[in-house]
Amino acid sequence: MLPAFFDSMLDLIIRTSTDLPPDVRAAMKSAMGAEPAGTQSAQALAIIAENIDMAADGEGAICQDTGMPTFEIKTPAGANQGWMAQQIREAIAEATRRGKLRPNSVDSITGKNSGNNLGPGTPVIHFEQWDRDDIEVRLLLKGGGCENCNAQYSLPADLAHLGRADRDLEGVRKCILHAVWQAQGKGCSPGAVGVCIGGDRANGYHHAKLQLFRSLDDVNPDARLAELEAKILGTINDLGVGTMGFGGHATLIGCKIGALNRLPACYFVSVAYDCWAFRRLGVVLGAADGAIKQWLFRDPSHPAIPMIDQAGFTRTGREVELRTPIDEATIRSLKVGDVVLISGMIYTGRDSVHSHLMKNDPPVPLNGQIIYHCGPVVLKDGDGWKMMAAGPTTSAREEPYQGEVIKRFGVRAVIGKGGMGAKTLAALKESGAVYLSAIGGAAQFYARCVENVDGVSLMEFGVPEAMWHLRVRDFPCIVTMDSHGNSLHKEVEAASAVKLAGLSEMD
Numbered sequence: 001m002l003p004a005f006f007d008s009m010l011d012l013i014i015r016t017s018t019d020l021p022p023d024v025r026a027a028m029k030s031a032m033g034a035e036p037a038g039t040q041s042a043q044a045l046a047i048i049a050e051n052i053d054m055a056a057d058g059e060g061a062i063c064q065d066t067g068m069p070t071f072e073i074k075t076p077a078g079a080n081q082g083w084m085a086q087q088i089r090e091a092i093a094e095a096t097r098r099g100k101l102r103p104n105s106v107d108s109i110t111g112k113n114s115g116n117n118l119g120p121g122t123p124v125i126h127f128e129q130w131d132r133d134d135i136e137v138r139l140l141l142k143g144g145g146c147e148n149c150n151a152q153y154s155l156p157a158d159l160a161h162l163g164r165a166d167r168d169l170e171g172v173r174k175c176i177l178h179a180v181w182q183a184q185g186k187g188c189s190p191g192a193v194g195v196c197i198g199g200d201r202a203n204g205y206h207h208a209k210l211q212l213f214r215s216l217d218d219v220n221p222d223a224r225l226a227e228l229e230a231k232i233l234g235t236i237n238d239l240g241v242g243t244m245g246f247g248g249h250a251t252l253i254g255c256k257i258g259a260l261n262r263l264p265a266c267y268f269v270s271v272a273y274d275c276w277a278f279r280r281l282g283v284v285l286g287a288a289d290g291a292i293k294q295w296l297f298r299d300p301s302h303p304a305i306p307m308i309d310q311a312g313f314t315r316t317g318r319e320v321e322l323r324t325p326i327d328e329a330t331i332r333s334l335k336v337g338d339v340v341l342i343s344g345m346i347y348t349g350r351d352s353v354h355s356h357l358m359k360n361d362p363p364v365p366l367n368g369q370i371i372y373h374c375g376p377v378v379l380k381d382g383d384g385w386k387m388m389a390a391g392p393t394t395s396a397r398e399e400p401y402q403g404e405v406i407k408r409f410g411v412r413a414v415i416g417k418g419g420m421g422a423k424t425l426a427a428l429k430e431s432g433a434v435y436l437s438a439i440g441g442a443a444q445f446y447a448r449c450v451e452n453v454d455g456v457s458l459m460e461f462g463v464p465e466a467m468w469h470l471r472v473r474d475f476p477c478i479v480t481m482d483s484h485g486n487s488l489h490k491e492v493e494a495a496s497a498v499k500l501a502g503l504s505e506m507d
């Protein structure tokens with residue numbers, strides 16, 4: 001067998017989870033240059049940049065959602081693919097045990113987390129045979145927030161604000177614009193899209209994801225698709241969605257388009273949306289021993305250039321310091337755009353906790369407290385716990401529950417990403433509460449704001465879904481929905497819809 005194969009896979013997984021490739025770093029650097037200093041998007045990008053550097057320096061997960069591990073592997077004839085797949089599964093379990101991956105594999109019927117990232121369909125492993133002697137393994141770690149922003153269109157179709165999309169490249173252009181607009185900040189923009197024109201529904205999505213294995217700075221060999229990619233990138237940042245949907249100029253850092261033949265009756269456009277935490281690397285292995293001969297998408301002889309030149313996120317002096325528990329008057333004094341620094345206790349709660357709270361009392365009193373939409377990576381550390389990664393998760397999933405939870409238990413603030421809808425906005429106004437946006441993906445940055453993990457409740461839901469009791473210090477967030485009926489998310493969506501309509505016709 002290949003004695004070094006397991007170690008090579010473990011190295012690939014850990015490196016992919018913790019160190020963004022140079023093409024993504026370069027794209028994010030130019031996104032940073034596009035946002036004027038002092039704007040909410042610029043502040044968000046400063047936190048993201050600091051987070052990227054922290055993750056690489058400390059070998060910590062860039063984002064707490066370490067995604068669905070997706071391997072694309074090419075092997076020579078005669079390779080034992082079944083053995084390789086088993087070694088990869090063992091490497092995934094080991095990386096999870098070391099806290100480099102979050103336990104992310106959940107039984108879809110029972111809701112039980114397998115705890116080691118293994119289970120039916122997890123990880124995803126695709127093999128292909130090629131004529132070369134060596135082995136190539138490419139890995140994509142794509143999280144759930146951006147996966148939920150994928151979109152598939154069946155043309156012809158009528159698209160909101162864009163009108164009719166026909167079965168031609170102009171129709172494809174409209175689909176891509178629509179998918180990116182629809183994602184707003186929920187997929188942790190600025191993002192990148194892989195697109196497939198044609199295929200059937202299943203292959204269309206797969207081929208769209210394969211486009212994400214292209215380097216962001218490559219040029220499509222098909223001149224027609226290269227032109228379309230350039231056209232999209234040349235206009236889409238005018239939409240004004242901006243970083244995390246805060247408004248601004250950095251909405252998309254990459255657009256890669258492929259095509260498959262289709263049935264005459266079908267014309268699908270599949271869009272795979274990836275977030276700024278675009279974790280994708282690859283290796284070429286020697287066929288004799290499975291050792292790494294070459295890295296793909298990175299050159300280890302050129303150390304990564306730091307993302308931040310100076311201080312990263314810095315205080316302006318205008319930040320509002322909040323200490324939990326918080327009273328109503330303090331909350332009512334906050335307005336959209338304020339930057340707050342939270343100290344004291346906050347409690348994580350995502351899908352399982354919210355569903356639990358609809359039928360049960362909370363395990364700790366939540367009056368005056370803050371719920372944090374977060375599924376962290378936490379490791380057992382003696383009798384206590386060690387926080388490994390703690391960024392926000394997409395809040396929109398809690399929209400059916402959040403208003404009632406706020407009103408029933410006196411919650412004063414909810415932290416998350418991507419914003420929430422009309423029901424939550426009404427509850428914030430009625431109860432005197434705010435929605436605070438943390439910066440999606442900034443898992444290392446926020447983990448450093450956690451002074452201690454004081455405890456955990458509802459551990460039966462698994463690590464990401466349990467309610468963690470976190471003692472935090474100077475945890476920065478932006479008020480994006482206040483108690484006076486204002487929502488930055490609603491404003492940006494409406495303004496970007498007008499700009500989207502302006503892009504409906506192009507020469």
Ligand code: SF4
Nearest residue numbers: 063143145188275441
């Ligand atoms: S950066 Fe955002 S969308 Fe991407 S994996 Fe992390 S939480 Fe999910």
